[in-house]
Amino acid sequence: MSRIGVLAIQGDFLEHRQVLERIGTEAPEVRKPKQLDGIDGLIIPGGESTTIVQLMDIYGFREAIREKAHSGMPIWGTCAGMIVLANKLTDHRPDPIKVMDIEVSRNAFGRQVDSFEIDLDIKGIEGPRFHAVFIRAPVVNKIGKAVKVLALLEDGRPVAVRQGKLLATAFHPELTNDARFHELFVRVAKGSA
Ligand code: GLN
Numbered sequence: 026m027s028r029i030g031v032l033a034i035q036g037d038f039l040e041h042r043q044v045l046e047r048i049g050t051e052a053p054e055v056r057k058p059k060q061l062d063g064i065d066g067l068i069i070p071g072g073e074s075t076t077i078v079q080l081m082d083i084y085g086f087r088e089a090i091r092e093k094a095h096s097g098m099p100i101w102g103t104c105a106g107m108i109v110l111a112n113k114l115t116d117h118r119p120d121p122i123k124v125m126d127i128e129v130s131r132n133a134f135g136r137q138v139d140s141f142e143i144d145l146d147i148k149g150i151e152g153p154r155f156h157a158v159f160i161r162a163p164v165v166n167k168i169g170k171a172v173k174v175l176a177l178l179e180d181g182r183p184v185a186v187r188q189g190k191l192l193a194t195a196f197h198p199e200l201t202n203d204a205r206f207h208e209l210f211v212r213v214a215k216g217s218a
Pocket residue numbers: 070071072073074075103104105106108131132160161162163
């Protein structure tokens with residue numbers, strides 16, 4: 026059985042843990058860098074990226090997670106988690122931890138469409154389109170050579186990307202009843218996707 030840790034310092038970590046447990050995956054909360062040692066993968070949840078990064082720096086997560094990412098730990102960031110993982114933001118804050126070769130813009134959909142839901146085709150997920158919930162969501166502006174796009178908006182902007190064992194989604198699979206994205210991440214963590 027895999028153990029997928031969920032960074033539990035701010036944001037909707039509880040929802041991620043519930044989906045993981047529903048699909049038979051152990052989902053310990055990660056509140057201290059030491060706890061990164063006992064897990065097969067890590068999820069950085071949605072929330073407020075400035076707060077998450079600030080707390081990560083206070084607890085010493087920045088270097089610890091960077092080291093794990095470089096030594097091949099599977100990591101998936103959702104929404105604020107995508108912002109945290111980026112190499113570069115078009116915004117002044119926060120200072121992301123820079124492990125994925127993507128440039129991201131926060132709150133990319135403006136006030137009028139603060140939140141919206143659409144059905145997406147996602148590479149690696151079989152069956153009906155995936156119902157994606159966007160809440161004050163970021164978008165990916167640029168990707169590096171090693172990054173693959175897993176899902177796009179109709180205007181061509183990427184909203185789900187993968188670089189080796191690192192995944193990032195602008196939307197929130199933890200807020201629906203569809204566990205297929207979490208299953209995909211578990212397969213990535215097991216080396217079978
Ligand atoms: N807008 C938030 C940020 O910039 C992200 C929103 C979310 O995670 N739902 O951090």
